[in-house]
Amino acid sequence: MGYWADDMVAALPPREEGQVLATGISPSGEIHLGNLREVMTADGVYRVLQEKALPARLVFIADNLDPLRRVYPFLDRDVYEPLVGRSLSGIVCPCTRHDSYGEHFLAPFLAALEDLGVATEVVRAHELYASGAMDEVIGQALAGRDTIAGILTELTGKQVAADWSPFDARCGSCLRLTHTSVTGFDLEAHTVAYRCDCGQEGTTPFAGGGKLTWRVDWPARWKALGVTMEPFGKDHASRGGSYDTGVRIAREVFACEPPHPIPYEWIALRGKGDMSSSKGNVLSIHGMLEVVPPQFLRYMVLRADPQRAIRFDPGLALLNLMDELENPANKNRNARAVELAQIPGRSMLGIPFRQLVTMAQIGDFDTERTVSVLRRVGVDASDLGLLQRYLEYVRCWLDRFAPEDVRFALAQELPQAANVLNETQRAFLAELARRLTDDIGGEELHSLIYDLIRELGGEKPAPCFAAIYLAFIGKERGPRAGHFLAALPADFVRTRLREAGGTT
Ligand SMILES: [Zn+2]
Ligand SMILES: [Zn+2]
Secondary structure, three states, rough: OOOHHHHHHOOOOOOOOOOEEEEOOOOOOEEEHHHHHHHHHHHHHHHHHHOOOOOOOEEEEEEEOOOOOOOOOOHHHHHHHHHHOEEEEHHOOOOOOOOOOOHHHHHHHHHOOOOOOOOEEEHHHHHHHOOOOOOOOHHHHHHOHHHHHHHHHHHHHOOOOOOOOOOOEEEOOOOOOEEEEEEEEEEOEEEEEEEOOOOOOEEOOOOEEEOOOOHHHHHHHHHHHHEEEEEEHHHHHHOOOOOHHHHHHHOOOOOOOOEEEEEEEEEEEEOOOEOHHHHHHOEEHHHHOOOOOOHHHHHHHHOOOOOOOOOEOOOOOOHHHHHHHHHHOOOOHHHHHHHHOOOOEOOOOOOOOHHHHHHHHHOOOHHHHHHHHHOOOOOOOOOOOHHHHHHHHHHHHHHOOEEEHHHOOOOOOOOOOHHOOOHHHHHHHHHHHHOOOOOHHHHHHHHHHHHHHHOOOOOOOOHHHHHHHHHOOOOOOOOHHHHHHHHOHHHHHHHHHHHHHHHO
């Protein structure tokens, strides 16, 4: 067992025309971090195919012909109540600045994909249908209506209504797809006759006049787009689920082979369950891209086998994942996933994020000051633009996700809080000031602190460390003291220690 995407590609039968990887999302609401797994899983396989110079396409299908199902809590009821049942591509967007409701949610997602280095072809369902590319399969579905109904009944155990049609026609009057029944069709003229609950009757073309219903639409696009591999959420993979029925419909109605399935598990937010818009526990992709570099989100998804759930913890645990990604010495890292997480032309900083969290706060998020701080601990940051970017990541992470004790600000003057120091603590700080040499490193300083504590005799370490933090950041806890002090100018540290120790 190797890396999942390598194994998957190795097991594929050779295909001269190449592989077509498809993914799809209905842009009915914010496309969030949980939704990222589908396209990222496909991208992982796509990258492996590319490495092997095997021909492949990566296609993202925006299901914007889907009707608005209901007035979601984030929508204005007065505006959207009358629009329920119409296609997402044909109704006004919540902010009124996008071409349609669908584009409102697609635009930020597509921008994020670009950021994430996912080079996918984007197919919008309304354009795919309007182009006539679906006409053949629509005709086959209408003609094969009884076969499809039989498959659905057999596999789902549910009876299909007598007036059921695989095609949802759009009413020419109320524009809804959800209240029409198909009363006939013409395979020569490529038209469907329908009746709508609103009283309208008429005919509408295959192309642009409606859409196939989901369970038929999916296998129909396998045929129309020649899809050979497709990741999909585990809900579709259940017995009698849409993949099962799709397989039968593909073979018996469209005379095509179904794609190689890649069912995947959900992404859960630690302590809050599987991410889903209806639970309100989602993180936005673009929001996360303010906190971590894009390679991180790629790595977070790609390191796990699709069949294993991902439990994402944006708090302290995020630092462990960052360390796997950026630190070649980390034994937990998934080397293959790290490779596939890279984005051509986008480098990573190469400074442990954990260390940067401390250094950025010492440097007060100022690029130049942080460079000096890093230099004192022997880290050379050569790419200042990238460092600046990372400082913003750190700032956002501290603001949004970091536990309180990770946050600090270096006090420019001796903090009031240091007034509580007792005689032993003051003596400890004064002695530390005396022993401090100019070029002392973090580890060395760490040992020196412990030596002093031992020499003081009987004193427990905690009050001594607290004394250091109180003197520099006005709190009783803080970052690892040795590395922290070593990152500050020695003169500054000595002066402050003396001041706090009462020896100035
Ligand atoms: Zn908008
Ligand atoms: Zn109507």
